[in-house]
Amino acid sequence: MTRVVRAPIVVGLVLAIIGFAFGAGVLGAIRTARGQSFWEIEVGMSVGYVFALIGWLAGVGGWQHWGREWFGLEAKPYTLTGWKRYFGFSPDHKVIGIQYAVTFIVVFLLSGLTAMLIRVELMRDGKQIFTPDQYNAAMGFHGITMVAVAVAVLLGGFGNFIVPLMIGARDMAFPRLNALTYWFVPPVAVLLIIAVLMGGWESGWTAYPPLSSLHTKHGQVLFNLAVITFGLVSILGGINFLVTIIYERAPGMTWSRLPIFVWGAFAASLISFFFTQALAAALLMVLLDRIAGTSFFRQAEGGSPVLYEHVFWFYSHPAVYVMVLPGFGAALEILSHLSRKPLFAYRWVAGAMIGIVMLSGIVWAHHLFTSGMAPYLHAPFLVLTEMISIPTGLIFLGAIGTIWAGKLWLQTPMLFALAFIFNFLMGGVTGIYLADVPTDLHLQDTYFVVAHFHYTIVGGEIFALFAAIYFWFPKFTGRMYNETLGKIHFWLMFIGFQLTFIPMFRVGIQGMNRRIADYPHEYAGYNTFISLAAFLLGSSFLFFVWNMASAWLKGRVAEPNPWRASTLEWQVSSPPPEHNFDEIPVITDTPYGYGGGPAHHRPFAGGALATEEG
């Protein structure tokens, strides 16, 4: 019994409740002293939450293993073993990687289920299962949870697990910070779920004022607190990756010998550590307008809702590159290993990733073409936005050049990686119409935008995510998934995805508005088709869950290197030993030294020249 009571999550929950009561109580006392009511729901929840979060982090292990040192006490050793490590404070990057990956895949499935409900509602015109309010709640929940998944699952899950192994390190640079960062995630999920149970919020995942800053539903406050907390996850995680990749590389692991996934994680971390606080600042301003009475977005007092859009998109556009850059990295990694060829134009691809980071910070106002922003800003942001296609194009050429004349091994991860190339091309090409002001004026706020965004993020990142899941599953779990089930998952998902989103371009061009629970009867035929295709897409995940669960529990035991790949993580056992490497390896060669190959690959193969030196 005492063991249950002392479990980190239980202690965290108890301290969170005490923290909330303390914060709300002190606030209430101050309010009473100033002649106001003791409890005001939005201020009370916000102040209480800050203390609840501190209590939760301290209780779940932050105090035992870290905070004690600040007060000159000895930190307690880590005593949890086996599966219990996953429910406690563990500094091991492999445990943290699995914590992130499993948490966010569960959230992904939950959020996908919400999307299915949305498609049921949209199957016909008129009301089906939702009131308009419930539709808004479902739409907002699907939006923000999927954004969170897309930001964190590849970087948090696979970055944490794979990057230290790939660069030959024993752990991340700040293992305890890493553990603490993960434990910010459960409060985010809890807040969003409570917000939905309280009736949701009206403003979708973007929380535009004035809708969000006026006295609308209280769920908005929880939404803001959740997303600000999630911002902290992204910032602290990003800093940890940057320091790890800069300082923890094994001897001989020069920058031009880094596997491309590490480059993707590095580029994404640059964005997440430098831009995420803009999102937090924007949402904090909304929160202050609601609970402290400021006027950031009240026109009458000199505030401006357009200010929000600037601050918000200053992060939220670069955020899509936080999502796709690790996706690029994972897909290119898999394309190279399973084509048995060195990555084509390695240096150009790595440079293109950094190029995307630099451009990403100066394109945000293309989201404001129809917001009443000063017209002289239209042309520069149009041009800058389209310039993004230069580095993205280089990455495409890298992908195509890698599979060109390769010996493709069409296992499940390879199929997903190939689909990624096709999908992201679709997403990229349709993006041009949204970057161009004249076409954007027509397409803004229609299903064309929805389809474009899903092609880039689902078609790009999420397909790369599943490629990564199948590719690294043996390394994570030490067991092999079922290839047949994997292929069924792939084909259902790929076909369902195309059939769902291609018609959305069509209804979008015809003018069907997004984010609205109902539509004119004329769109009903297309929407019925889209919904049926979406159910096909949704059904593919049944095979995925079945495959993962059965393989993890009783799958065939995997060899250390089932893909016969050349990067470092495959040179250790599956799953890797506690400190990764018995001896820190010394690197003498590029990560993609396949074949030695026909001479015409070699000058382009990045580190291939290092072969001669090494």
Place this chain on the structure above:
Amino acid sequence: MAAFTEAAHAVAHEPHDEVKHVRMNRLGLWLFFASDGLVFALLLSARFYMNGTDTAPDVKQWLGLIITSVLLISSYTAYRGETALHHGNVAHGRLMLMLTILLGVGFFAGVVMEWSIAEFTVSEGYGTSFFSMTGMHAAHVASGVLLLFLAWRKAGKGYYDGGGLKAYGVSGVVMYWHFVDVVWVFFYPALYLIK
């Protein structure tokens, strides 16, 4: 496995490794400053976006000057404290850290006073900028005071005896204090001095 863990333990105490450890911590701290600095930069931009180059006519110039001076002086005492602890002079280091804490508390009290006597409200355009910027900054000052206090306390328990790399923790806290100070160097003219 056990042998390996012991070996790793031994390696961790080589001086080279400690230098690397301090470098990593320092880089992490600087990345945090860049990240946190952007929040302040955004608030500063929002202030000009909303209010142009207006100043609030009834802001208390004398109070602004006093608290700014207090904060700048505290950066000097913080530096003295850091240097003393690095040279192993614990007594002087603690004295200077305590002075810094008192100056920080003084600054905080000044902001509280400014808030209570301000003749504009938070819902006015300028008030929005003024209260949110000073509030965000004061929250950082408060957390800095807390960190300085922890460093002062640990110095008293002998954690930094001998100075050098062992006193890196103090450097981290003091760098944070300087960072908060530099932010105010931008905020003070934007909120008080522009005409």
